[in-house]
Amino acid sequence: MGMPAETFDVLAPAKVLSAAADGAARLFEKNGGCLDRIFGNAGISLEELDSPVSEINLAQYCNMFETAAEQTKNGNIGLQFGRNFLPRQLGMLGYAAISSPTLAAGLRNMETFFPAHQEQTSFGLIQDDGILWLSYRIVDPRIPNRRQDAELSLGMFCNVFRNALGENWSPLEVRFEHAKPDNAHEHETAFGAPVVFNRRTNALAFRRSDLDVKMPGHDPYLFSMVKAFMESRSKTSEDPVNFATVVRNEIKMQLGSSIPALGDIASILGISGPSFQKRLRKHGLSYNDILRAARHELALHYMDDPEIALTEIALNLGYSELSAFSRAFRNWTGMSPQRYRRVSRS
Known part of the structure; x- marks a missing residue:
């Protein structure tokens, strides 16, 4: 059975934990943006971002960055946001990664708990001819404008790798589902890798050997608390x-x-x-x-x-x-x- 687009019209809006917006207001102001206009147009109040475990509407979150890009005339504002976003700023999802014993375990834990962090989103690892890809894509058809989200998200995920492999680590290739923007040269600088557009998903390519690296902040006690919280939020199997x-989404990634x-x-x-x-x-x-x-x-x-x-x-x-x-x-x-x-x- 398929899930036709009209099915989503009767569902509650997809949510994302507000930790994903940590520091956004400062970046918007730094670029000359008007916070009242940006947040007002997106329908988000600054108070909603005070707690990293509060929920905000995913469509409004994406719209916030699209509005900021337009209002500041900085088309790469999402890319810049993700480039400087530390894994711990992702809140519970980030700690699930960096408190794991290895990068492999960290990515798998992110994959397991991602639905508790952000709904109606595909996130996972794909193998292709010996190369591994970390794939990410919002699948909610009610959110058509998501270029900024894609670019900031891959930047965030890239920093999870750099947390384990060092700040000079770069992916083998980066792919985006949206069309190539006018100022695309900044993308290759940000990732230190070739970047291509108009692909079926947003993804980072990396070597299998990268997965064996130990996480420098491995903390079993912290992970046990994060795991309990994320599991309490996971309701995927009941819906x-x-x-x-x-x-x-998993089938699409494995096809x-x-x-x-x-x-x-x-x-x-x-x-x-x-x-x-x-x-x-x-x-x-x-x-x-x-x-x-x-x-x-x-x-x-x-x-x-x-x-x-x-x-x-x-x-x-x-x-x-x-x-x-x-x-x-x-x-x-x-x-x-x-x-x-x-x-x-x-």
Whole structure:
């Protein structure tokens, strides 16, 4: 079963912990921004940011940075915010990372607890030809303008790596889902790596060997407190829409030349195959239906980029040949991939 866009209209707004905005007001003022206009337009009060564990509306959070970029005439304000954002400023999620024993454990803990930090968001690790990617993307269709959030978020995550590997560490490559901005040269300077745009998600590439590095601030006692707090906030498995979204996002991140099996996704989510199946049945969900929805969603995303050949799209979605993909696409949209592209261009 898919999650059509209209389903989100009846859901409560996605939330993010206010720790993600720590220091934003100071940066806006430094760039000549008017806080009353920026926060007023976003519908956020400064008092909402006083506690790092209070919740703010994710759409308003994104709008706050988009408004700040426009009002200060600094299109890279999100990039600059993330570049200087220390992991501990992320609050409980940041401490979950830096109090872990290794970078590998820190990233996995971030992946586990991310839904408790920010809702309707895809966050996880992907393997691709020996290279690992940390992928991030807001999946709530009610939030179309999210360039600033993407850039600040990857900057934050990059600093988690630098906390373990040193301030001179750089990713192998950085990708963003939004179009290339006019002042894109600053992105390569900020990350110290090649940066490409118009990709299917926002992601950092790194070497597998990076994961073995120990976290300098490893603190089991601190982690036990963070874990208890984040687990108390995690309600994903109790909400069928949220659970289906999490599963669909994990499938999308694992899709490639092969199709992830139910057991593969269960393992990523940290539960057994039978428990995963039981939870799907409890919510009236089918793994195959969610898989089809994930392929459909990714197919439409790829089709928007005319530079990606149809055969490449088919392979990226786990189809062995173009004809199989074409049949599936016709079932989804009522037209062939070729005609869909012609209609989209016109």
